Amino acid sequence: xxxFISKRLASALLVMFTISVLVFLIFFATPGVDPxxxxxxxxxxxxxxxxxxxxxxxxxxxPIRYGLMMFxxxxxxxxxxxxxxxxxxxxQITAAAPITLSLIFGAVVIWLFVGISAGVVAAKNKGKFIxxxxxxxxxxxxxIPVFWLGEMVTIITQGGLHHTVFAWVPNGGYVSLTQNPxxxxxxxxxxxxxxxxxxxxxxxxxxxxxxxxxxxxxxxRTARAKGLSERRILYRHALRCSMITxxxxxxxxxxxLVGGAALLTEVVFGLQGVGWLTYQGLQxxxxxxxxxxxxxxxxxxxxxxxxxxxxxxxIDPRIRVVA
Amino acid sequence: xxxxxxxxDAVLSVRDLSVSFSTRQGVVQAVDGLAFxxxxxxxxxxxxESGSGKSVAMYSMLGLVRDANVTISGSVRFExxxxxxxxxxxxxxxxxxxxxxxxxxxxxxxxxxxxxGWQIVEQLRAHNEMTKKQAHERAVELLxxxxxxxxxxxxxxxxxxxSGGMRQRVVIAMALSCNPKLLIADEPTTALDVTTQAQILxxxxxxxxxxxxxxxxxxxxxxxxxxxxxxxxxxxxxxPAEIGPELAVVxxxxxxxxxxxLGAVPRADLKTRRLVTIPGNAVSPLEVPVGCAFAPRxxxxxxxxxxxxxxxxxxxxxxxxxxxxxxRLEIRSTATVRGEA
Amino acid sequence: xxxxxVLIFMVIVTLLAPVYAHHxxxxxxxxxxxxxxxxxxxxxxxxMQTNTTGLGVTPIGPTWNFSKYFLGADxxxxxxxxxxxxGGRVTLLIGFSSGLICxxxxxxxxxxxxxxxxxxxxxxxxxxxxxxxxxxxxxxxSLSVILVTNGLDLGIIHIxxxxxxxxxxxxxxxxxxxxxxxVRGIVFSLKERDFIHAAVAxxxxxxxxxxxxxxxxxxPSVIVFFPLMVxxxxxxxxxxxxxxxxxxxxxxxxxxxINDGLQLLHTRPWxxxxxxxxxxxxxxxxxxxxxxxxxxFDPRAKLRGSI
Numbered sequence: 027x028x029x030f031i032s033k034r035l036a037s038a039l040l041v042m043f044t045i046s047v048l049v050f051l052i053f054f055a056t057p058g059v060d061p062x063x064x065x066x067x068x069x070x071x072x073x074x075x076x077x078x079x080x081x082x083x084x085x086x087x088x089p090i091r092y093g094l095m096m097f098x099x100x101x102x103x104x105x106x107x108x109x110x111x112x113x114x115x116x117x118q119i120t121a122a123a124p125i126t127l128s129l130i131f132g133a134v135v136i137w138l139f140v141g142i143s144a145g146v147v148a149a150k151n152k153g154k155f156i157x158x159x160x161x162x163x164x165x166x167x168x169x170i171p172v173f174w175l176g177e178m179v180t181i182i183t184q185g186g187l188h189h190t191v192f193a194w195v196p197n198g199g200y201v202s203l204t205q206n207p208x209x210x211x212x213x214x215x216x217x218x219x220x221x222x223x224x225x226x227x228x229x230x231x232x233x234x235x236x237x238x239x240x241x242x243x244x245x246x247r248t249a250r251a252k253g254l255s256e257r258r259i260l261y262r263h264a265l266r267c268s269m270i271t272x273x274x275x276x277x278x279x280x281x282x283l284v285g286g287a288a289l290l291t292e293v294v295f296g297l298q299g300v301g302w303l304t305y306q307g308l309q310x311x312x313x314x315x316x317x318x319x320x321x322x323x324x325x326x327x328x329x330x331x332x333x334x335x336x337x338x339x340x341i342d343p344r345i346r347v348v349a
Numbered sequence: 350x351x352x353x354x355x356x357x358d359a360v361l362s363v364r365d366l367s368v369s370f371s372t373r374q375g376v377v378q379a380v381d382g383l384a385f386x387x388x389x390x391x392x393x394x395x396x397x398e399s400g401s402g403k404s405v406a407m408y409s410m411l412g413l414v415r416d417a418n419v420t421i422s423g424s425v426r427f428e429x430x431x432x433x434x435x436x437x438x439x440x441x442x443x444x445x446x447x448x449x450x451x452x453x454x455x456x457x458x459x460x461x462x463x464x465x466g467w468q469i470v471e472q473l474r475a476h477n478e479m480t481k482k483q484a485h486e487r488a489v490e491l492l493x494x495x496x497x498x499x500x501x502x503x504x505x506x507x508x509x510x511x512s513g514g515m516r517q518r519v520v521i522a523m524a525l526s527c528n529p530k531l532l533i534a535d536e537p538t539t540a541l542d543v544t545t546q547a548q549i550l551x552x553x554x555x556x557x558x559x560x561x562x563x564x565x566x567x568x569x570x571x572x573x574x575x576x577x578x579x580x581x582x583x584x585x586x587x588x589p590a591e592i593g594p595e596l597a598v599v600x601x602x603x604x605x606x607x608x609x610x611l612g613a614v615p616r617a618d619l620k621t622r623r624l625v626t627i628p629g630n631a632v633s634p635l636e637v638p639v640g641c642a643f644a645p646r647x648x649x650x651x652x653x654x655x656x657x658x659x660x661x662x663x664x665x666x667x668x669x670x671x672x673x674x675x676x677r678l679e680i681r682s683t684a685t686v687r688g689e690a
Numbered sequence: 691x692x693x694x695x696v697l698i699f700m701v702i703v704t705l706l707a708p709v710y711a712h713h714x715x716x717x718x719x720x721x722x723x724x725x726x727x728x729x730x731x732x733x734x735x736x737x738m739q740t741n742t743t744g745l746g747v748t749p750i751g752p753t754w755n756f757s758k759y760f761l762g763a764d765x766x767x768x769x770x771x772x773x774x775x776x777g778g779r780v781t782l783l784i785g786f787s788s789g790l791i792c793x794x795x796x797x798x799x800x801x802x803x804x805x806x807x808x809x810x811x812x813x814x815x816x817x818x819x820x821x822x823x824x825x826x827x828x829x830x831x832s833l834s835v836i837l838v839t840n841g842l843d844l845g846i847i848h849i850x851x852x853x854x855x856x857x858x859x860x861x862x863x864x865x866x867x868x869x870x871x872x873v874r875g876i877v878f879s880l881k882e883r884d885f886i887h888a889a890v891a892x893x894x895x896x897x898x899x900x901x902x903x904x905x906x907x908x909x910p911s912v913i914v915f916f917p918l919m920v921x922x923x924x925x926x927x928x929x930x931x932x933x934x935x936x937x938x939x940x941x942x943x944x945x946x947x948i949n950d951g952l953q954l955l956h957t958r959p960w961x962x963x964x965x966x967x968x969x970x971x972x973x974x975x976x977x978x979x980x981x982x983x984x985x986x987f988d989p990r991a992k993l994r995g996s997i
Contacts, residue, residue: 169969169972170969171925171928171969171970173929173932173948177948178963290932
């Protein structure tokens with residue numbers, strides 16, 4: 027098992043390295059684009075441009091430029107924004123991370139609960155009315171752009187009904203968990219629901235498919251021949267085997283989200299997480315910020331992917347032989 | 350065996366079992382009028398081609414056919430108790446606890462994510478009041494009984510860590526775990542190589558003697574029947590063609606289909622014989638003829654075969670064929686002359 | 691099948707957008723109309739009305755009058771309904787074309803990797819891994835930030851900054867691994883099948899085998915992917931456009947209209963609601979249609995198909 031883990035870690039590092047090179051190339055080596063102007067932002071003075079060129083070695087060969095960029099990013103950690111002059115990037119990202127994590131945490135709980143229950147209910151009642159009904163909701167859930175849903179939620183909760191039904195919904199923003207747990211949850215409630223909807227839809231559909239597939243397998247027939255109750259067969263045998271797919275899906279989804287993929291949700295609800303930060307960077311074309319956020323995001327995806335692979339081996343005993 | 354009423358001491362007594370499926374293309378009669386008895390400690394073989402309904406018959410008896418479009422009728426008595434029509438929860442105590450089942454493909458028969466020990470323990474505790482520890486010990490004993498080496502450590506292994514033959518042994522151990530009165534084996538050796546086949550059949554024979562259970566073994570291979578069965582049911586197109594003691598059916602088969610089945614078995618002791626094949630193809634379950642199902646393929650068919658022959662005979666050797674004993678004798682003597690019998 | 695009907699309806703409706711604009715509404719939804727007045731019933735109303743708070747102007751709300759500002763106006767006085775129709779053409783165009791490009795490229799790569807194996811496979815698989823390792827949004831965003839505002843200038847390839855081709859290509863590339871991996875897997879298992887051995891034994895060239903034997907067997911699975919990819923691409927495009935790095939003005943797509951609507955969210959919500967609803971309808975239809983296609987191709991799946 028240890029060999030497996032270390033091999034996996036090695037390939038994760040390789041991928042990280044490749045991503046960093048790619049990001050670097052995109053931002054600094056795209057033909058026809060002037061890197062200095064990119065870094066310095068839209069409204070840079072010539073002096074700033076010169077300084078940028080010097081610091082990032084833009085007159086030097088490509089690999090050296092790459093090295094310098096990585097150096098600034100990781101070692102010296104003094105990559106600063108040129109739009110908001112002097113603001114350091116790394117601390118901004120680390121400050122924003124807990125917010126993103128809070129958002130994801132609640133959404134995960136909701137979507138796992140809703141998605142898995144819905145999938146089980148649909149599979150159990152396959153063919154009866156409730157099955158296509160649940161699946162329809164699932165399809166709708168995955169067809170709604172998450173950010174748009176957030177906007178709709180905002181309209182409803184902050185609009186006409188704000189003073190009656192939805193008076194309890196705060197007007198966006200974030201309250202830290204350590205500060206006030208109740209307010210923390212209150213502020214995050216609708217963002218949680220909004221973000222969870224998409225994933226609940228996906229998981230419900232996937233689980234239903236997997237469960238129904240697995241219920242047709244030979245070992246389920248054996249389980250029945252053993253005289254086990256249908257309930258036990260569904261939960262202990264079929265579901266357990268279906269979870270394998272769910273777990274690997276889950277790992278990747280969470281990885282992507284932690285990396286800041288929920289950016290539009292954060293923006294809509296005024297939560298200043300990593301996604302929100304990325305968005306700010308995009309709006310202002312603040313290149314160092316964007317680079318920092320992209321690397322941060324990529325790191326988590328790669329990490330999550332590696333963790334999932336290890337977890338997979340733990341859950342599915344068959345994989346351990348191959349590994 | 351009298352087919353008018355069920356035997357009182359039979360472990361399993363089946364009368365007039367019919368199973369049909371309503372599909373978009375029409376009604377499929379998978380089993381039609383099947384009847385047989387299985388006595389205590391007896392091995393009954395059910396033999397027929399693919400699609401003859403042999404597996405469907407056994408599955409539907411135990412409520413393992415989950416299709417919503419199925420209709421099952423007839424009488425199935427297990428130890429005197431009618432089990433056709435029992436609710437699913439009532440059947441759950443019969444399955445596994447009193448009737449064990451072994452399936453064809455050992456590679457997919459066990460749940461991949463649990464150890465074999467866990468799966469045996471699960472069955473034990475579903476039907477017996479046992480602690481986990483007791484059940485675990487019993488599982489180790491069972492594995493030893495079926496010939497798994499080093500059972501104490503292998504009980505904690507996963508199914509994929511066993512070879513095909515070993516897995517089938519585990520399945521057998523599991524099926525026998527609650528000392529069932531009846532063991533149903535659906536083509537248990539078809540997926541295995543010949544050597545393993547012999548070992549598994551041998552094992553089943555021994556276990557049957559020690560556990561005292563009856564066995565119903567479903568197969569398309571007459572060799573398996575000859576090896577292990579006391580009595581035989583030959584099925585064709587969902588209908589019983591011939592029933593009787595194994596020796597009788599093999600030495601003096603009465604139904605032309607049985608002749609074909611036996612003729613198709615390669616025999617080392619007879620010289621220069623062409624393998625006899627039964628002309629035509631297996632009948633589609635959608636197009637079973639009104640009269641005798643085998644008539645279209647039978648070279649001895651007569652006019653009366655347009656009427657379905659009843660299952661009848663003297664003593665315990667029955668057949669569903671209009672040929673009289675004299676006619677059979679004549680056919681057999683000419684066949685001997687031609688060197689075909 | 692109803693889903694297919696819905697889809698076709700949407701396509702036709704959006705294609706008819708210019709017809710609507712010219713014959714019914716008699717105005718150009720791309721030109722700001724800050725000073726205009728329209729006639730409703732017997733009154734004249736300003737398109738941009740003075741705000742109740744006196745702080746600027748608010749565009750007119752939905753009139754529910756089919757020939758004039760059906761859904762109201764946006765912040766530049768333009769007819770929202772007409773814009774949604776026009777935007778639909780762009781969004782659907784991007785969705786379908788990037789979907790098409792994506793599955794075409796993915797199929798080719800998947801077949802090459804699966805069939806030729808070894809070195810070809812290694813190179814292609816590593817390429818796919820790299821693209822896939824990038825979280826989709828991050829890759830799309832990164833590429834878009836650079837390319838969309840500046841255009842692409844690679845020697846002979848010049849693509850202007852505002853060109854629709856850029857989002858189409860970016861979105862297509864980002865999803866290529868998603869389809870290429872399964873195709874590669876299918877080709878791997880096909881390669882071992884007897885009919886391929888037979889073809890090789892009879893002296894068929896690789897090219898011939900790929901075209902005549904492998905491709906037809908890969909097509910069903912690929913076709914199943916198509917509606918799904920279109921839906922995903924539409925969602926991605928709207929996300930990118932809402933961020934400002936997808937479709938660029940003066941072109942409009944449902945995503946850009948949502949973006950426009952964000953400023954008017956509390957006063958004139960319809961600007962943001964309408965395009966979103968359209969996206970949902972189209973994607974639901976695509977998904978249902980995709981499920982239907984999948985069930986049609988895989989009879990076993992009928993047992994487990996959803997709707």
